[in-house]
Amino acid sequence: MIKSLLLILTCWNLTGYAQVEPMDIVINEVLFNPVKDGFDYVEGYNRSTKTIDLQDLLIANRNAAGDIASAKVLSKEPLLLPPATYFIITASKKWLWQHYTVPTEAIICELSSLPSFPDDDGTVILMHEQDGIIDELHYDEKWHMELIADPEGVALERINYNEPTQNKNNWTSASSSSGFGTPGFPNSHFRSDLRVEGEVNISPRLISPNNDGVNDFATIQFRISEPGYMVNLTIYDIAGRKVKYLLKNELLGINSIFTWHGEDDRGNKLPTGIYIVVSEIFNLQGKTNRFKHSIIIRSG
Incomplete structure (x- = not known):
């Protein structure tokens, strides 16, 4: 006792x-x-x-x-x-x-x-x-x-x-x-003891950027297994012409989300068609990975 x-x-x-x-x-x-x-x-x-x-x-x-x-x-x-x-x-x-x-x-x-x-x-x-x-x-x-x-x-x-x-x-x-800081939130590079394979998800794969509140933009989500990676993300039309340089040497968190509203580099809405989203992920140690996805824009 x-x-x-x-x-x-x-x-x-x-x-x-x-x-x-x-x-x-x-x-x-x-x-x-x-x-x-x-x-x-x-x-x-x-x-x-x-x-x-x-x-x-x-x-x-x-x-x-x-x-x-x-x-x-x-x-x-x-x-x-x-x-x-x-x-x-x-x-x-x-x-x-x-x-x-x-x-x-x-x-x-x-x-x-x-x-x-x-x-x-x-x-x-x-x-x-x-x-x-x-x-x-x-x-x-x-x-x-x-x-x-x-x-x-x-x-x-x-x-x-x-x-x-x-x-x-x-x-x-x-x-x-x-925003280069996450006070009060889980850190942008936080990872648990479980490693996650690198992946890129785009949703939805068909957007209609007409500001009606339905599928007006695409969400591009990066999930990577460790911090220290940068990304270049370029969007091409079906003929292989670059229409949008969305991300350039952007520092990624373990879970990072970006949006694209179907515009080109001048801010103009792109016409209906199939577009190719190319993501190149790299770090200073020479590790690289490349992802390619298609997305459809329906104008009007």
């Missing part, structure tokens, strides 16, 4: 919620180089089965000596984070809403200021006031995709929250199709 009581006291704090252990909450996305006059943000994810009070958590960095510094409490009031839930830390909720797509129900911790997270490299720490460090990331701007000329405004995303935080191969740039 005494052993059971000791076990309960060890596993639960006085608030009735389970104690927070390392990796219960992970750093899942970081914007450390926002656009001019913008604000950093850090996204966390509760990967545990526990409900955690964010009032007990702090965000911090490390100073030049390597010591934990600039620790700030996430919430002055109780703020419960259920299992499998994202939360965002920023100094401007308004700016975040203006520049990124954020869920209406998102849990946002708005602080007067965040610890300093430099544009080149730095350290982000999530810690519990009693249980110590929960997760720590030492990031580097070199972890961004090499083909991104200017990473300003581009968030760094964790690929798999079950993999080690400090594995640089577990981080990459948020995809352009997601």
